[in-house]
Amino acid sequence: MRKMVRLVSTLVVITSAAWLTACSNKPVTKQEPAAMAAPSDPKIVAAGKAIATGRSQGNCLACHMIEDGESPGNIGPPLIAMKARFPDKAKLRAQIWDATAANPESAMVPFGRFKVLTDDEIDKVVEYIWTL
Amino acid sequence: MSLLDKYRIRQAENLEKTMNRVQRWAAVAIVLGLMAGSTALLAGEMKADAATASEAITRAEAAQKKADSVNGEWRDTGKFIKNAKKAVEEGDYAKAIRLANKAESEGNLGYQQAVSQSKLEIPSYLKAMY
Amino acid sequence: MKKLLISLAVLLVTAVSAQAGPEEDRMAFIKYYKGKFPNVPMEEYANGAYAIDPVGRENWEAIEEFPPYEPFIDRGQVMWEKPFANGKGYKDCFPDGPAIAHNYPRWDREQGLVMTLPLALNQCRKANSEKPLKYKKGPINDILSYIAFQSRGKVVNVEVPKDDPRAMAAYEDGKKFYFTRRGQLNFSCATCHVQNTGLKVRTEILSPSVGHITHWPVYRSKVDWGTVGTLHRRFTGCNKNIRAKPMKAQGPEYRNLEYFLSYLSNGLELNGPGARK
Missing domain, CATH: 1.20.5 (Single alpha-helices involved in coiled-coils or other helix-helix interfaces)
Structure with a gap:
């Protein structure tokens, strides 16, 4: 019986701790995303591609040339050699999240700050764009 | 024994x-x-009841009004509020709260966007031409 | 003392440059576009994107051979000539008509507002107990097409009278609207039509703002148009594209924007109605 009590209380402590860290982590990912060092998961890259090239969500093609994407615009630079241009993945994410932070006159949509895409969607787009 | x-x-x-x-x-x-x-x-949906939904909608409407007062309202904010009210009627309070929160956040962002530009500034690319 | 004088001078200079007058604005826009498109002659700006888009221009010229707006002009002429229920008509309101498009927008001292042609048309109707016309779609485009066609070749000459500070305030308000980033996509008019003029959104070439107002109303072949629409309908569409809530057609915001935008086209010939993609 005492063993059981100890077990339950341990579980409670672990869960609360997990809950607390989960909570306190949330605002962090919103502002300054931690760069994910793990190699790109093809599923995530594919999901990112769908968001980036679709017209309703990212619509990156409206302004950027991407691979063989149909009727790309040219307001922004072509999305090529992204790893060379953004060795730090977090910088790429910050640019997509809010390009006007680095340059107030940037024409780019602040996808994260103005919630055009969710943080999760931006993570996926970053994974895809970084492969280009 | x-x-x-x-x-x-x-x-x-x-x-x-x-x-x-x-x-x-x-x-x-x-x-x-x-x-x-x-x-x-x-997910911000601990309580999904009628009262919480109605409060969220009230907050969303206030934010929308604030944005509109500075001509900063976004296109879909009103639509989100309308759909939130519809969701309340259908008893889907979680959906109503989600939509209302979205509208509230848009209202706040639109307001900030407008007031942060309250002073006219000619962008540098054109300013150089004067 | 010297320091004070210098700072005063600096203050004065900044105040002057921040308060650049309409003519300084127009010259700055023209200088900017000339830098981007050195080979485009000034009068070509009246053709909008087709001044800088040779491929689009070919299609446009083919369309203009059988103008899609012709039936609108014909219906507009009937409207212009047909008396109202009280026996009077547009001719009584606009004795100089129908070639009057170049007189708008203008500052209306009595009412203290920017008077546009559609607003003047509806004030005429109201004075004669007729129902006002809608400002974006429908019959207003017929009469506007007729007036525009009759006004072809007239030169844009918008004035901001210096002796009425309210006129300058209206102009400044329109200018402020033009440069304010709005909507979820965070674009201003200038983002697309100055900063990125000549570049493409998808396949569409962004037009310069000098020349934006010369050719209204416009027949757009775009799916959700397929008809002639007003300038304020176009403003509405632009604002929706950038995910901003549009202003009211012919409300003060859009009229003031039209005032500023029209001043930029001073010196260009009117060539409406127009045809666009």
């Missing part, structure tokens, strides 16, 4: 087994409950 004693022992053992089972389930229930609770909290 009498039969009665044996019976009592077995009963006690059974009771302990049951108690163990109850405790195990209780522990699982507590853990699951906490997990569910934290997920719900994380």
